[in-house]
Amino acid sequence: MATRIKNKTHAHVPQDRNECAQHIRQIGELQRDFERLRSDMNDQIATITQAFQPLLADRQQRIEALQAGVQAWCEAHRVELCGEADKRGKTANLVTGEVSWRLRPPSVAIRGADAVIETLLRMGLGRFVRTRYEPNKEAMLNEPDAVRGIAGINIVTGVEDFVIVPFEAAATVEG
Template sequence: MATRLKSKTLAAVPQSKNDCAESIRLLGELQRQFERERAAMNDAIGAITQRYQPVLSALQQRIDALQGGVQAWCEAHRTELCGAGDRLGKTAHLVTGEVSWRLRPPSVSIRGTDAVLDTLLRMGLGRFVRVKNEPNKEAMLNEPDAVRGIAGINIVTGVEDFVVTPFEVEVTQ
């Protein structure tokens, strides 16, 4: 696991080549300990999830069954719960809670985007096609002199990262 330093915040600065080698060794130890702790945490999360999953699944099934039954009864009795005719309400207040009916806002679902775009354009419905204009950064990197001096564009070059990679043995299984 290589460590990239982005800031110039320094803690203990080694005073010799041996001190630097020792710091790199310690850095490797700390990184490996960090990964061991992360793995232990993930193992614990996995065990907790596995322990509670059957209970949660059983409870969810009971919740779904009860909700389905309540909905079926309320649908059958909506007129008496919410009123009749033009005054049909959307919420019924019961002793232990309330039930409500809400219309979702309209939405559009598209499958096969390329085919839909082609059809819209062929039918003269281009107003339903969005064209996105955005700066082409790759082209600017290929021709930096053409955009040099334009406000808002800055070509960044020559940034150097410092990378520390402690030696460790990879084991394959």
């Protein structure tokens, strides 16, 4: 794992080449320890998740069954709960909680967007097709002189990162 140095706060600066090599070795040890700890943490999370999954699935099934029953009863008694169809409300208070009916807002579902766009344009319904404009950064990098001096555009070049790569042996498993 390479370490990119972003800030230099609280740095202990080695005093010679030997001490610098020792620091790089310690970085490698700490990175490997970090990965071991992360692996142990993920193993424990997996164990906990596996232990609770059947309990959660059972509760979810029970909740869904109760919800279906409450909805069936409420649908059958909607007039009693909310009043006549032309004046009825959408919410009923049942002491331990509320039930409500809500109309979702209209939405548009599109399958095969390319074909839909083509059809809309062919039928003269271009007002339903959105054209998106955005800066082309790749083109700007290819022609930096053309955009130099334009407010809001800054071509960043020559940024150097310092990278530390502790040596590690690669392990392979042959099957």
